[in-house]
Amino acid sequence: MVPSGHLTTAPPATPAGPTEIDTITLCDLSSDAGWRRPVLLSRELIVLTTGGHGYAEIDFRALPCRPGTLLRIRSGQVLRCALPQLDAAVVRWHPEALRGLDVDPDDVPTWTQLAGEDEDAVINEVSQLTVDSGRHQDTRTGRNLLRHQLTVLLLRLSMLPDGGGARAARPEEATFRRFCREVERGYQHTRRVEDYADRLDCSVRTLTRACLAVTGRSAKQVLDERVALQAGRLLAATDEPIARIGRQLGFTEPTNFGRFFTREIGVSPGAFRAARDRRVPAPVVRPRPPVDIPTTGAYRA
CATH class of the missing domain: 1.10.10.60 (Homeodomain-like)
Known part of the structure; x- marks a missing residue:
């Protein structure tokens, strides 16, 4: 069990081919430390801010970020950290990773400021997913574990007040x-x-x-x-x-x-x-x- 309120640092990326689900840090998303250009994303992301204050621009829209801010960013969108003073954990995945599972990532709101028990729960789940992606992603059982951990994380996020999973659409x-x-x-x-x-x-x-x-x-x-x-x-x-x-x-x-x-x-x-x-x-x-x-x-x- 990962202690509440503490986020595990992602292990260094391996040179093997891209995995279905893994975790990285925010600075790993751009080859330019100054983020002078937006980055066109090819995978689905959950970004959890762990330190600093600044802005993340998603499709040219600036969103304020501080510890506990959670962003849902989609494949095909562009991301730029307008003020690169943020530390964040990033969970990323290929859309096929959730095939056959009863979860809709589109129910997760684009911007959420977590607090209290919700923040503790999300930090724990992201931390555990980080640990397991470093230890178990090379086995079939490990990949299944990561798929279900990601599903739990997305379901929890969809039930937040701004999510779409807890209400019927008009x-x-x-x-x-x-x-x-x-x-x-x-x-x-x-x-x-x-x-x-x-x-x-x-x-x-x-x-x-x-x-x-x-x-x-x-x-x-x-x-x-x-x-x-x-x-x-x-x-x-x-x-x-x-x-x-x-x-x-x-x-x-x-x-x-x-x-x-x-x-x-x-x-x-x-x-x-x-x-x-x-x-x-x-x-x-x-x-x-x-x-x-x-x-x-x-x-x-």
Whole structure:
């Protein structure tokens, strides 16, 4: 049993191939200690702040962090520590690691400030998972142990006040979640709301009503925001040519992509990329956690 309130330090990473579930530290996520650029993440993360005060930018949204702050970050999002003065334990996993288990990681809120018994319980579970990932990840039984430990951690987090696991979703929220999942599958190919309505066997009016109820924005606005978010991620975290990024997102002409991005973000793709290394004071943002949507941080702005 790990003593309450004490977090075990992760063991050094082994040179073997990537594992399904492991634990690292926050500084291991970026090769640049100054976090001058966002990092595009390829695995699912739980980040538990253990020391320091600062900000973590998830999809360009600054969230205040101090000991006990817990972040849920999804594969495909970009992360940057705006003020790299934080220590944190990171639990990361491939989505396939939870296949067949009765848990939905999307029920975990993006930002939570833990306290009291909840904080003690989460620290204990993260610490035990850290110990076991260093000792047992090379055996089948050990990997099963880690899968169930991660499931317990996620279930506990989903029952926090901001989580989605302890309440039934309203019909509009369920429709919105279905729409967002279809958008994730298809935004690179179509930006027509009618196409998503056909896939979900409902009307455009139903999708728009659901989006307005959850976000205050129309279905078309939600869809365009998702495309603009992905463009921003790639512009900020990669060196891909701007024209190629536009083609990846379904724009056959660079000028069309440039007009779309400027309309959605307020600056051109070139200006957005040029500003990515600029250090600016992070604003205080109060997270609003009514609904958490997979891989779509912009929906919670």
